[in-house]
Amino acid sequence: MLKTRITEMFGVERPIVQGGLMWIARAELTSAVANAGGMGFMTALSFPDAEALRGEIRKCREMTDKPFGINLTFLPTLRPPDYPAYIRVCIEEGIRFIETAGRNPEPYLPQLKSAGIKVIHKCTSVRHALKAERIGCDAVSIDGFEAAGHPGEDDVTSLILVPLTRDALRIPIVASGGFADGRGLVAALALGADGMNMGTRFVAVKEAPVHENVKRALVEHDERDTRLIMRSLRNTERVMHNPTVDTVLEIESRGNTKIEDIAPYVSGLIGKGMLKDGDTQKGVLSAGQCMGLIRDIPTCKELLDRIMAEAEAIIKGKFGRMLPNPLAIAVPAA
Ligand code: NAD
Secondary structure, three states: OOHHHHHHHHHHOOOOOOOOOOOOOOOOHHHHHHHOOOEEEEEEHOOOOOOHHHHHHHHHHHHOOOOEEEEEOOOOOOOOOHHHHHHHHHHHOOOEEEEEOOOHHHHHHHHHHHOOEEEEEEEOOOHHHHHHHHHHEEEEEEEEOOOOOOOOOOOHHHHHHHHHHHHHHOOOEEEEEOOOOHHHHHHHHHOOOOEEEEOOOHOOOOOOOOHHHHHHHHHOOOOOEEEEEEEHHOOEEEEOOHHHHHHHHHHHOOOOOHHHHHHHHOOOOHHHHHHHOOOOOOOOOOHHHHHHOOOOOOOOHHHHHHHEEEEEEEHHHHOHHHOOOOHHHOOOOO
């Protein structure tokens, strides 16, 4: 058992977080992460409206009695969501943890805080992490450049971003971007994080509600098989390489790109179709460089058991008595 400020804050056994995954972080996956001792967030925008989210929260509660939370992403969208309605449902359903991402969550914080909800804000730079702390977020999830989805525009990798964020903040931090195994967990703790977030790794698990082809693609592709799209719109997304991605990059290379030019290829609804029917050439799939570390499709429990065993073996065996203090706190008595 590795006890950290993140396990304490969420009331979970393991400092491993499954952050929001558009269309994928539904009750099946998030409850499996929770039952395996981690902290999972279901992605609100995966559901067409707030009532559908309410149904999924109730379904997840039937599948686990452990803590879980909801991810609310504030990024540009083709179909603007009714955020206040999603937040109202989270409060009514007694959700205790929300992961915000994309833009500054400040407008929603008073409402969330007065409902007693703890907010972990996912961001991609030290300055945004500092802002999150200043406005009252309870923790920060800091995304390095290796990450899937939207890693920001600064291109700073986790090896640099995590310790810099640790130095700048007092609140707990979760390291995200490039993490997929027990070595990553130990590294995250050594860099000063209180836990690690995994996204892509949690897509290639048995309980993820996506087509088997998608999971196999994550196993078969390696660390070189991601591309950055939408950089021209300053809304960069790291995705798995496929012919659709090449088309998007070709359109962007012409200059003066507008979202309308690429919407037929990048639309989330097309991506949703890929996850369902398994045609991995059609649409774009968020994926991180950690694809190179993904070699199998375990259950969440198998994955988290393995990560913890690896991490504890490294901490006890390889580092032995040379443990720095922050890690020593996290290590159980022998
Ligand atoms: P969507 O179909 O609304 O948009 C497709 C992509 O185009 C998204 O990456 C979106 O950010 C981008 N986009 C849309 N309008 C844009 C604009 N005017 N300028 C620049 N970029 C624009 O997206 P979706 O797949 O239905 O997802 C809904 C939202 O959730 C999006 O904002 C998406 O970025 C975000 N998201 C969330 C997660 C998560 O894990 N929570 C993961 C990936 C994406």
